[in-house]
Amino acid sequence: MSNHAIEFLEVEKHYSGRAVVDRLSFHVRAGECFGLLGPNGAGKTTTLRMLLGLAEPDAGRIALCGQTIPSQARLARQRVGVVPQFDNLDPDFTVSENLIVFGRYFGLSTSKARAMIPALLDFARLESKAEARVGELSGGMKRRLTLARALINDPDVLVMDEPTTGLDPQARHLIWERLRSLLARGKTILLTTHFMEEAERLCDRLCIIEEGRKIAEGAPNELIASEIGCDVIEVYGASPATLRDELAPFAVRTEISGETLFCYVRDAEPVHARLADRTGLRYVHRPANLEDVFLRLTGREMQD
Ligand SMILES: Nc1ncnc2c1ncn2[C@@H]1O[C@H](COP(=O)(O)OP(=O)(O)OP(=O)(O)O)[C@@H](O)[C@H]1O
Numbered sequence: 001m002s003n004h005a006i007e008f009l010e011v012e013k014h015y016s017g018r019a020v021v022d023r024l025s026f027h028v029r030a031g032e033c034f035g036l037l038g039p040n041g042a043g044k045t046t047t048l049r050m051l052l053g054l055a056e057p058d059a060g061r062i063a064l065c066g067q068t069i070p071s072q073a074r075l076a077r078q079r080v081g082v083v084p085q086f087d088n089l090d091p092d093f094t095v096s097e098n099l100i101v102f103g104r105y106f107g108l109s110t111s112k113a114r115a116m117i118p119a120l121l122d123f124a125r126l127e128s129k130a131e132a133r134v135g136e137l138s139g140g141m142k143r144r145l146t147l148a149r150a151l152i153n154d155p156d157v158l159v160m161d162e163p164t165t166g167l168d169p170q171a172r173h174l175i176w177e178r179l180r181s182l183l184a185r186g187k188t189i190l191l192t193t194h195f196m197e198e199a200e201r202l203c204d205r206l207c208i209i210e211e212g213r214k215i216a217e218g219a220p221n222e223l224i225a226s227e228i229g230c231d232v233i234e235v236y237g238a239s240p241a242t243l244r245d246e247l248a249p250f251a252v253r254t255e256i257s258g259e260t261l262f263c264y265v266r267d268a269e270p271v272h273a274r275l276a277d278r279t280g281l282r283y284v285h286r287p288a289n290l291e292d293v294f295l296r297l298t299g300r301e302m303q304d
Pocket residue numbers: 015016020038039040041042043044045046047085
């Protein structure tokens with residue numbers, strides 16, 4: 001028996017004759033946080049929907065909590081908490097009522113669900129909103145409630161599609177801290193995100209997909225070392241093409257994205273020297289990060 005909480009083997013999904021998930025394989029070990037990253041339309045949500053038995057794969061094998069998907073999806077989902085990409089709370093019910101109704105899907109009695117509400121609302125910092133109608137909450141509050149709701153069945157595995165999209169920086173940091181504490185308690189997390197800092201902080205391992213195909217997989221720091229392996233100087237405030245001609249001889253590689261020039265450097269000194277007394281230029285010298293990896297592999301231009 002494998003100790004993988006999630007397994008994908010050569011999974012395919014086609015819509016209108018086009019492969020949107022293309023022979024995708026990956027696994028998530030019990031107790032780890034695994035990230036699924038990719039540009040808009042890469043197939044992340046479709047992948048999660050297949051994992052949960054909400055979309056049927058055209059080929060391949062999927063297992064969740066040791067159960068075969070989709071045939072045993074109902075059983076597997078008893079042990080899973082789900083945060084969909086778009087909130088599907090009932091706007092006419094209160095916060096508490098939403099949690100109680102959701103608990104019923106897992107066979108929780110009203111009194112059992114009610115007993116869990118204070119801890120769940122504390123998780124989401126919504127303590128004062130228990131009796132508020134969901135339709136009156138802000139977008140970020142609804143997102144936090146959806147996160148709290150995913151914990152009502154005390155799941156072993158959390159499947160989260162962009163859990164922190166729409167949250168302000170404070171709320172995002174709160175959720176990162178909460179997800180870390182869930183990991184410390186042995187939960188397994190599979191998440192998608194467009195926040196590279198989030199993936200870098202939370203994920204033990206991640207894979208990047210593009211047009212449904214896996215293009216990279218590994219620990220964030222391994223990917224940064226193998227794909228970039230040097231520092232970055234970002235420059236903006238001048239014509240990037242002209243600057244590139246001047247700085248390229250001192251860089252391992254350069255890239256232009258919009259008005260910004262990216263210089264990948266092993267020795268930053270010569271580039272610094274040429275930028276130091278230029279007025280009107282802004283630049284920052286920093287270690288490479290996961291965003292550099294993502295943009296290098298998927299391209300700095302928008303895709304859809
Ligand atoms: N039910 C559907 N019918 C037809 N095409 C679909 C369906 N669901 C998704 N697609 C297509 O599949 C592709 C992948 O969509 P998906 O929602 O999985 O992407 P994603 O990686 O989650 O993107 P985003 O980051 O924007 O959420 C897109 O081209 C989308 O238009």
